[in-house]
Amino acid sequence: xxxxxxxxxNERPVTVQIDDxxxxxxxxxxxxxxxxxxRFGCGLNQCGACTxxxxxxxxxxxxxxxxxxxxxxxxxxxxxxxxxxxHPLQQAFIDEQAMQCGYCMNGMIMQAAAFLxxxxxxxxxxxxxxxxxxxxxxxxxxxxxxAIRRAASMMA
Amino acid sequence: MTKNVFDRxxxxxxxxxxxxxxxxxxxxxxxxxxxxxxxKPVSVTEVESFIAIGQDGKITIxxxxxxxxxxxxxxxxxxxxxxxxxxxxxxxVVQGDxxxxxxxxxxxxxxxxxxxGMQIRQxxxxxxxxxxxxxxxxxxxxVEILIIVDGVVRSKSxxxxxxxxxxxxxxxxxxxxxxxxxxxxxxxxxxxxxxxARVDIxxxxxxxxxYVQDFRVPGMLYGRTxxxxxxxxxxxxxxxxSLRGIPGIVKVVREGDFCGVVAETEWAAIxxxxxxxxxxxxWAGLPSENELWPYVRATKVAKDEVTSNVGNAxxxxxxxSQRMKATYDFAIQxxxxxxPSAAVAEFKxxxxxxWTASQATHALRKQLAQMLSMSEDDVxxxxxxxxxxxxxxxxxxAAGDAALMARAVGRPVRVQWMRWxxxxxxPKGPPTLIDLEAGLDASHNLAAWRGEFYIxxxxxxxxxxxxxxxxxxxxxxxxETGSIFQNSALPYDFPNRYTVCHRLTSTPLRPxxxxxxxxxxxxxxxxAFLDEIIATISADPLEFRLEHINDSRGAxxxxxxxxxxxxxxxxxxxxxxxxxxxxxxxxxxxxxxLSRTYVGIVADVEVDRKSGKTRVIRAFVVHDCGQxxxxxxxxxQIEGCVIQTVxxxxxxxxxxxxxxxxxxxxASYPILTFPDVPDVVIDLIDRPTEVPWGAGEPAxxxxxxxxxxxxxxxxxxxxxxxxxxxxxVTAALASV
Numbered sequence: 001x002x003x004x005x006x007x008x009x010n011e012r013p014v015t016v017q018i019d020d021x022x023x024x025x026x027x028x029x030x031x032x033x034x035x036x037x038x039r040f041g042c043g044l045n046q047c048g049a050c051t052x053x054x055x056x057x058x059x060x061x062x063x064x065x066x067x068x069x070x071x072x073x074x075x076x077x078x079x080x081x082x083x084x085x086x087h088p089l090q091q092a093f094i095d096e097q098a099m100q101c102g103y104c105m106n107g108m109i110m111q112a113a114a115f116l117x118x119x120x121x122x123x124x125x126x127x128x129x130x131x132x133x134x135x136x137x138x139x140x141x142x143x144x145x146x147a148i149r150r151a152a153s154m155m156a
Numbered sequence: 157m158t159k160n161v162f163d164r165x166x167x168x169x170x171x172x173x174x175x176x177x178x179x180x181x182x183x184x185x186x187x188x189x190x191x192x193x194x195x196k197p198v199s200v201t202e203v204e205s206f207i208a209i210g211q212d213g214k215i216t217i218x219x220x221x222x223x224x225x226x227x228x229x230x231x232x233x234x235x236x237x238x239x240x241x242x243x244x245x246x247x248x249v250v251q252g253d254x255x256x257x258x259x260x261x262x263x264x265x266x267x268x269x270x271x272x273g274m275q276i277r278q279x280x281x282x283x284x285x286x287x288x289x290x291x292x293x294x295x296x297x298x299v300e301i302l303i304i305v306d307g308v309v310r311s312k313s314x315x316x317x318x319x320x321x322x323x324x325x326x327x328x329x330x331x332x333x334x335x336x337x338x339x340x341x342x343x344x345x346x347x348x349x350x351x352x353a354r355v356d357i358x359x360x361x362x363x364x365x366x367y368v369q370d371f372r373v374p375g376m377l378y379g380r381t382x383x384x385x386x387x388x389x390x391x392x393x394x395x396x397x398s399l400r401g402i403p404g405i406v407k408v409v410r411e412g413d414f415c416g417v418v419a420e421t422e423w424a425a426i427x428x429x430x431x432x433x434x435x436x437x438x439w440a441g442l443p444s445e446n447e448l449w450p451y452v453r454a455t456k457v458a459k460d461e462v463t464s465n466v467g468n469a470x471x472x473x474x475x476x477s478q479r480m481k482a483t484y485d486f487a488i489q490x491x492x493x494x495x496p497s498a499a500v501a502e503f504k505x506x507x508x509x510x511w512t513a514s515q516a517t518h519a520l521r522k523q524l525a526q527m528l529s530m531s532e533d534d535v536x537x538x539x540x541x542x543x544x545x546x547x548x549x550x551x552x553x554a555a556g557d558a559a560l561m562a563r564a565v566g567r568p569v570r571v572q573w574m575r576w577x578x579x580x581x582x583p584k585g586p587p588t589l590i591d592l593e594a595g596l597d598a599s600h601n602l603a604a605w606r607g608e609f610y611i612x613x614x615x616x617x618x619x620x621x622x623x624x625x626x627x628x629x630x631x632x633x634x635x636e637t638g639s640i641f642q643n644s645a646l647p648y649d650f651p652n653r654y655t656v657c658h659r660l661t662s663t664p665l666r667p668x669x670x671x672x673x674x675x676x677x678x679x680x681x682x683x684a685f686l687d688e689i690i691a692t693i694s695a696d697p698l699e700f701r702l703e704h705i706n707d708s709r710g711a712x713x714x715x716x717x718x719x720x721x722x723x724x725x726x727x728x729x730x731x732x733x734x735x736x737x738x739x740x741x742x743x744x745x746x747x748x749x750l751s752r753t754y755v756g757i758v759a760d761v762e763v764d765r766k767s768g769k770t771r772v773i774r775a776f777v778v779h780d781c782g783q784x785x786x787x788x789x790x791x792x793q794i795e796g797c798v799i800q801t802v803x804x805x806x807x808x809x810x811x812x813x814x815x816x817x818x819x820x821x822x823a824s825y826p827i828l829t830f831p832d833v834p835d836v837v838i839d840l841i842d843r844p845t846e847v848p849w850g851a852g853e854p855a856x857x858x859x860x861x862x863x864x865x866x867x868x869x870x871x872x873x874x875x876x877x878x879x880x881x882x883x884x885v886t887a888a889l890a891s892v
Contacts, residue, residue: 031423036370039369041494043575044822077361086361100792103493104494135494135822137492139800140795
């Protein structure tokens, strides 16, 4: 028995038909709504690759049941900015060439975007601490920190 | 010449790339035009295999090596644009498509620039010469007065010009790569050597980029693999009724001991794979984790490989006035890709297409054909970038799984491994055990060195597919470990040296190469033991190495390292003065494979003597990989090498019980996180007139010994087992 769940995705109302309300939001975003930003990394709330904003807060969509977002606002990497109008963080990640494979970058940018809303002038230690739960295997950490610092100054 | 025939419409539809249209009509006999079938050579001897010039002037480069997130496609485009004299932006690189790209070997060993890139450079140089000749004829001018700017050939005297696009017609070219075609003088470079921004990054920051984990085809189903409960357990039975209540299950695919589920939705496949009741036999054939090193030492030796034998080490050791011995070991580790392996497979008209993030699409094609008893001609593997793999991870196995499931259901299937599949089943960097011995003469000269390396057999060929192993389908189960004998021999001139690799017949878990395979482990032991000797004779680590290097590039690099790191001769760490935080620095040097990239590093560490936690605060790296194609790309790789290897050195050790891997997620196999990432200061030595060597791995090799030596400098304790976990450090401190 399918059930409809409606929420606001990147400022547009969407409805998905699901047969299991416990299904993580990640699969609704990727498979039903065809988004590539949020990524599957662990499914265990350990790596951060799936991060999205729920009511402005960074959450792990791999462990957030889709039923929990009904009638709420979800923003993904695609909603943060577009190729035509990049978010300062996206621009800063390009400027700093802040990645290698880039698989974790959705999480880095989404986590950083939520963080910069709370702390507009962070120092490097604060940035590192804010990203402590986001894993990068390629070792792009230093560039990511630089990109976030650059974005913060662009947004100031 | 190898030719692959493919349908033009399908090519356009599936690849979205340019129609192949490299043709130099002035040079080639007219060939009969074919309306629907385009043939494109893929032999490495043909220019057309690598390069297509469209009539619009756009250039397509066909590269057998692939961008694993390292920026190689940008560098390949730079090399091509430079040598062809076209704008960087006019070049597109098609990677690792067995129907379109030459087989340039596995993307491994930091060879994409030095190997694949130089083949492409020579093909481009050949094409450039041919284009000049054609232009000379077309413009009725002599070649000597022609110049090329952005794909336009112009006469310096008359100003007449012609575009590359106008020189090429609609017919294919047969032009053999000329090994002697003159290369552009590095002094004239405008694109190579510049930090050009990577072409893939803009799409990666907006979510537009399609990784293999995103790739889909119409009618596609979702597959998940159900791996055995023990590494070599046999599948006894499957209770499909256990999946009742999950809508959208298409099939439980069972073949031998391979088991997978295919479903209409991804979530159904995930739930089904977890919920499926399967009975497996018991199996407990792994060694005890606590007995790993005795097990390795007792493993049967297949052959001994002597990697250096200078003077007479045995006799010099006997005559030595002081002998030193130590045993080093390096744990089993995993690749740890952030995105678990994935692939899409589709059977159509008896042909298999597999979209894969494999480092080796050409080798994978052979393996899939063998596994499924198909002709290689009926298998096409197309590279789609995935999460970084750092060696041969599970991407190829996921491709095997997808192919088997797609064949079973008759529809395209995407398989993505779950986190526990990746940690539990991707092939591992094998355990490395090393015995070292040195002899000092009465004047404290290092008179003899002997190294024995206990490492499994294996070269750099394709690692067997787990799918084929589990399903009992045709495959070759040879160990392939990636030339791990490299850097067992020393880059120093000690008078008597003997190093031998005892190549073992087996190793506990299916092995493969992990970034800087063998070079990292062997350099760790050699350079840490050297530090033990240097400390014993009260020499200075930098001066001592300089005294024993007969290599001007290596010596120059070490001198620069001394300057960059502000190395102070004979200064030792604080060794307990100044509270609980002990500080020290360690140095390490490698001449990669004794024939390629030079790297030197100084690492500054802090050791908390109460908790045993080590932090690398900063690493100074000097790096000489010859000609640099893209300095920012090289820096990015070096930073990655250092940070990933700090993680490997301080934290990573794959755990297992007698039946299976027990490090199944990031909690049981933690890696370095932001707060503990060191600063990395890099000094690049660019040598534009030298061969461009690799940069993706060499800087990994110097990290473990530098940390080991820095911990010794800080504490007086010698850590000889990687990883240097806090418990190991406190134990070592207690014995100082």
